[in-house]
Amino acid sequence: MTDWTTAHLPDLAGKTIIVTGASSGIGLETARAFAAHRAHVVLAVRDETKGRAAAATICGDTEVRRLDLADLASVRRFAADWNVDIHVLVNNAGVMLPPFGHTTDGFELQFGTNHLGHFALTNLLLPHITGRVVTVASSAHRSGHLDFDDLNFADRPYRSGSAGYGQSKLANLLFTLELQRRLEASGRPVIATAAHPGMAATNLNSSSTNALLRVVGAVAVRLLAQNAAAGAEPTLFAATAEIPGGSYAGPSRRREMAGPPTLVSRSAAAGDAGDAARLWTMSEELTGIRYPLPTAATRLETTRLETPQGGK
Incomplete structure (x- = not known):
């Protein structure tokens, strides 16, 4: 089988694609590839000045809009201003190994940004999405553990932040799993997929405030x-290739650190349907934002209630 490359991307003329965190690194390269294949690409970024500078390096049709995933009010504003179809939403933005801190709404920074911000954004934009939702996870999900009684690390050690990062990336995959289940139940043609980049040289690798981790990370990257x-x-593969909903893509070589993209496995925890449903319910409660589409069962019950006795 021929290795997949960006040459396999289809013509995306007339399609609108949103990429969060597109001002640098993998997000910028994702936006650049989509634009090269004639999509209208929206760079959803926290810093509009950096976003515009990034857009200036892209040859194609781009737009920059402000989005701070660590602030649910910003997520709501972004979604409220949206009124056209979205072919693909790429949930790419994230923070990695920051010092312990909280989002504007009081959530642990990595869980709040990497998971809850994208959870809210996806649900608010879902009525406009026609193709796919791609969420960027990480092989770090394998070390992740969801403590449903302490998602914000109030009572457990944070240390370097690796536990928080692993938790947020595990949440990304459980989110994808439950989103796909709900999309199928509601009869939507949209699918949810996930991807991880392997080990890539981006500025995310140098974001930790732990000096030892920065040194080790720099050597590993080099x-x-x-x-x-x-x-x-x-990410591009997960967004456009003929793959099933719920799929997870990653590099095919060097233990998923590098190489052409392919479908990869996930940890048992990342495939736990019960935890996925529980996380979804908690995410709705924490954000106040709910799945906007009825399930097939709900639609059936509504039909029964609205059908007069003896009606068909």
Whole structure:
């Protein structure tokens, strides 16, 4: 089988694609590839100045809009201003190993940004989405653990932030699993997929405030990492290839650190349907934002209630 490359991307003329965190790294390379294939690409970024500078490096049709995933009010404003179809939503933005902190709404920073921000954004935009929702996870999900009684690390050690990052990336995959289930139940043709970049040389690798982690990360990147453009390929594959809903894409070589994209496995925890449903319910409660479409069972019950006795 021929390795998948960006040359396999279809003509995306007339399609609108949103990429969060597109001002640098994998997000920027993802946006660049979509634009090269004639999509209208919206760079959804926290810093509009950086976003415009990034857009200036892209040859194609782009637009920059402000979006701060660590602030649910910003997410709501972004969605409220949206009124056209979206072919693909790429949930790419994230934070990695920051010092302990909280989002504007009081959630642990990594869980609040990487999961809850994208959870809210996806549900608010879902009525406009016609094709796919792609969420960028990480192989770090394998070390992740969801403590449903302490998602904000109020009573457990945060240390370097690796536990928080692993939790947020596990949440990304459980979100994809439950979103796909709900899309199927509601009869929508939209599918949810996920991807991880392997080890890619981006500025996310140097964001930790832990000096030792920065040094170790720099050495690992220099020896093992692929460039950001290659790191974007699993996302592009997950967004456009003929793959089933709920699929997870990643690099095919060096233990998923590099190489052409393919479908990859996930941890048992990331495939737990019960935890996925529980996380979804908690995410709705925490954000106040709910899945906008009725399930097939709900539609059936509504039909029964609205049908007069003896009616068909």
